[in-house]
Amino acid sequence: MIRTFDLMSTQQAQIWALVIATVVLLPIYFVLILTRWPKPRCVHPRRASSFRPDLVPKCIDTIVIGSGSGGCTCANLLAQSGQRVLLLERHEKTGGCTHSFREKKCEWDTGLHYTSKAMSLKTRRPGAIMDFLSRGKQAWTPLDEPYDEIVFPSDADTRPGRPNENSYRFISGKENTVESILNSIDPSDDLLRSRAMRYMDLCQEINNCFVALGVSRILPAWLSRILVGNRVDRLMKFAAMSVRDVQHAILNVGYTAEDLLEEGCPTAPEGPDPDPSIRRLKAVLTHPIGDYAVQPRDATFAAHGVTMTHYMGGASYTVGATQNISVKTSSLLREFGGEVFVDANVHGIIIEDGRAVGVRVSNEKMLAECTSEAEKASIVITEIRAKNVVCATSIYNLYNKLLPQNLPIVKKFRDPNKRTVRQSNGHVFLFCKIKGDATELGLPTHNLWYFNGYDLDGAFDEYFANPTEVRPPTVCKYDFATIRSSMARHSFGRLPYAMFILAASIFLISLIRYWFSLYQGHNLEKKIPWH
Known part of the structure; x- marks a missing residue:
C-alpha cells in the first residue's frame, strides 16, 4: 500500500481526497441543514395592515424594504429559515408588479402577464419553489397554445417563392417553435433551421449555467468546484456578448457555442440584415426583449437566453388574482413572529459604524393627507432596529433616497463617470x-x-x-x-x-x-x- 501510494501522482491523490470528502461530508452537510431548518408552518393568508408603530414586533432579525416579487421571496425564505422578518411596503398593497386593483366593477391584474408552464408543475423547479413559498396555497394553470404571437408590419422583401407572413407563433417545445417560425419564413431552408436550433440550444445552456451559478453560491467552494465545473465561467463569457452579435455569429456566420468561447463573438454589422429570411428570423427570436426591456445591441445574451428558455416549455398563469401571490407568500412571515405593513414610508436606512442597523419609517397615508409642511413635520417617524436590512426597491432608490448622502459609496454612485449602471x-x-x-x-x-x-x-x-x-x-x-x-x-x-x-x-x-x-x-x- 505504501509503495502504491508513493507511485500516485499528486493529482490522483487530490481526486481521491475530493471523492472521499464528498462521500463522507456531503451527507453530513445536508443532515445539518435539514435538522437546523425550522418545521413547516401553515399559511393563513391575510392582507397586510397599515403601518402602526405599536404593531411592530420586538427583536426583528431582518427588515425587508419593498414587497415586490424579490422582496416577498427574500422575506419568505428568511422567515422559513427561522428569522423574524419585518416587510415594509410604501404603497397601499403588497406585490409590486403582481398587485391587483378594482375599478369600474372589475378587478385588474397589473404587471404579471404570464410565466413559464413549469410554474404550474410542482415537479419542476419553478413550481416547486412557488409551492414551497406559498405552502401549496398558490395555484397556476397552463395557457393554451400558442402562448405568444408576434406581429410585424407587412414587408414585401422576401426570398422569391417564400412565404410572406407577418405573424409568428410560439408554442411549447423548442423544436415546435422553430418549426412554426420557419414555416412562416422559409420552410425549405434546412441550414437556417439547424442554426435556429443551435441558437435555441445556446439559450438552454445559458439557463443551465444560471442554475450552476445559484448552486455555486449555496455550496462550499470545494463541493461547488466538483459539481459546477466551468459553467459559471462560460456564463460570464456569454454575458459579455450582446444579443445582436450572438445572433449574427450563429445565424449568419454559423458559429457554435464553442466557437463563441474560443474565438470570441464577432461584431454584427450595422443596419438591417441584407438576407430577408435571416432578418425576419432574428427579429422574431428577439421577441423576449419585452420582458427585459433592452434593445438587441445593448442587451446581454445572458438575460436573453434565460428569458427565452423560461418560456420554451409553454406558459401558465395564476388561478385567481395575482395579488394572491404576495398575500400568500408574505403571510407566512407572521407564523414565524414577523409582520407585513403597507403605507410604510421608509425615510432612510440607519447606518452606524459602517453597517445598516435599522430604518426610519412613517405612515405614508397620513403623510399624503397633510396639506402643509408643518403638518408633515408633525408626523411621527419611528426608528426600527434590526440585525440586517434588505432593500428590494431598486438600486437607484437605495443610493439616492435611503442611504445617507455623505457616505463615500453613495457619492461614488451619484457620480455619472463612476456609476456602472443606468436607469432602465x-x-x-x-x-x-x-x-x-x-x-x-x-x-x-x-x-x-x-x-x-x-x-x-x-x-x-x-x-x-x-x-x-x-x-x-x-x-x-x-x-x-x-x-x-x-x-x-x-x-x-x-x-x-x-x-x-x-x-x-x-x-x-x-x-x-x-x-x-x-x-x-x-x-x-x-x-x-x-x-
Whole structure:
C-alpha cells in the first residue's frame, strides 16, 4: 500500500481526497441543514395592515424594504429559515408588479402577464419553489397554445417563392417553435433551421449555467468546484456578448457555442440584415426583449437566453388574482413572529459604524393627507432596529433616497463617470374593459406582441431620438391572459360582485421614454398624444 501510494501522482491523490470528502461530508452537510431548518408552518393568508408603530414586533432579525416579487421571496425564505422578518411596503398593497386593483366593477391584474408552464408543475423547479413559498396555497394553470404571437408590419422583401407572413407563433417545445417560425419564413431552408436550433440550444445552456451559478453560491467552494465545473465561467463569457452579435455569429456566420468561447463573438454589422429570411428570423427570436426591456445591441445574451428558455416549455398563469401571490407568500412571515405593513414610508436606512442597523419609517397615508409642511413635520417617524436590512426597491432608490448622502459609496454612485449602471426605461400600462364576451368578440387567449419593424435596433434608435413623436418599437403588448374571470381560465375581467361574465378586458403595455411633467396642467384624459 505504501509503495502504491508513493507511485500516485499528486493529482490522483487530490481526486481521491475530493471523492472521499464528498462521500463522507456531503451527507453530513445536508443532515445539518435539514435538522437546523425550522418545521413547516401553515399559511393563513391575510392582507397586510397599515403601518402602526405599536404593531411592530420586538427583536426583528431582518427588515425587508419593498414587497415586490424579490422582496416577498427574500422575506419568505428568511422567515422559513427561522428569522423574524419585518416587510415594509410604501404603497397601499403588497406585490409590486403582481398587485391587483378594482375599478369600474372589475378587478385588474397589473404587471404579471404570464410565466413559464413549469410554474404550474410542482415537479419542476419553478413550481416547486412557488409551492414551497406559498405552502401549496398558490395555484397556476397552463395557457393554451400558442402562448405568444408576434406581429410585424407587412414587408414585401422576401426570398422569391417564400412565404410572406407577418405573424409568428410560439408554442411549447423548442423544436415546435422553430418549426412554426420557419414555416412562416422559409420552410425549405434546412441550414437556417439547424442554426435556429443551435441558437435555441445556446439559450438552454445559458439557463443551465444560471442554475450552476445559484448552486455555486449555496455550496462550499470545494463541493461547488466538483459539481459546477466551468459553467459559471462560460456564463460570464456569454454575458459579455450582446444579443445582436450572438445572433449574427450563429445565424449568419454559423458559429457554435464553442466557437463563441474560443474565438470570441464577432461584431454584427450595422443596419438591417441584407438576407430577408435571416432578418425576419432574428427579429422574431428577439421577441423576449419585452420582458427585459433592452434593445438587441445593448442587451446581454445572458438575460436573453434565460428569458427565452423560461418560456420554451409553454406558459401558465395564476388561478385567481395575482395579488394572491404576495398575500400568500408574505403571510407566512407572521407564523414565524414577523409582520407585513403597507403605507410604510421608509425615510432612510440607519447606518452606524459602517453597517445598516435599522430604518426610519412613517405612515405614508397620513403623510399624503397633510396639506402643509408643518403638518408633515408633525408626523411621527419611528426608528426600527434590526440585525440586517434588505432593500428590494431598486438600486437607484437605495443610493439616492435611503442611504445617507455623505457616505463615500453613495457619492461614488451619484457620480455619472463612476456609476456602472443606468436607469432602465419606463413603461405605461393601459387597462381596457370591453363590453361583450371575448369568444363572441373573437379575442385571442394568448399574448400579442406588435413590433414596428424587423430592424429592432433601428426602431429603438428612432424612438429614443424623438420619443414624443415616434411610436415605441414594441408599440404595444396586448395581454389577454392577465385579466380573467373567476369562472374562466383566462381572457376576462374578474367581476367580484357578479357570478357571470359582463365584459372582456385587454391589457396594453408600451415602452415610454419621457417625463410626464411635460404635460403637467393638461386635461387628465388628453395629456398624451396617442399614436
